[in-house]
Amino acid sequence: MTVPVRMYTTAVCPYCIRAKQLLNARGVQQIEEIRVDLDPARRDEMTALTQRRTVPQIFIGERHVGGCDDLIALDRAGDLMPLLDGKA
Numbered sequence: 001m002t003v004p005v006r007m008y009t010t011a012v013c014p015y016c017i018r019a020k021q022l023l024n025a026r027g028v029q030q031i032e033e034i035r036v037d038l039d040p041a042r043r044d045e046m047t048a049l050t051q052r053r054t055v056p057q058i059f060i061g062e063r064h065v066g067g068c069d070d071l072i073a074l075d076r077a078g079d080l081m082p083l084l085d086g087k088a
Contacts, residue, residue: 003086005030008046008057010037015068016056022071026080060084 005028009016020031036043036055043053050057050064058065060083065071074080082088 003061003084004032005084006032006034006059008034008036008042008050008055010035010055012037013055019056019058019068019071022068022075026075026084028084061086 005023007016007019023031034042034046036046046055046057047053050066052067054067056067058067058071063083065074065083071080074083079088
């Protein structure tokens with residue numbers, strides 16, 4: 001995987017855990033986690049970038065793919081791997 005993955009998360013979010021599991025299963029070795037529960041300013045940053053307040057909010061490269069359900073849908077459609085490989 002050549003494309004960086006960034007995820008806004010909290011410690012106790014089951015959707016964050018599921019999204020990380022899916023990304024790991026698809027070969028993502030490193031995820032930049034931004035814990036919005038530890039730093040309210042980062043939640044404000046997340047909201048400004050995504051127009052959403054829920055976690056996770058996932059970025060693959062510069063593309064905002066959305067939350068866990070969006071990531072799963074992207075995978076089911078066959079579009080996640082090309083995105084992770086930098087081919088989408």
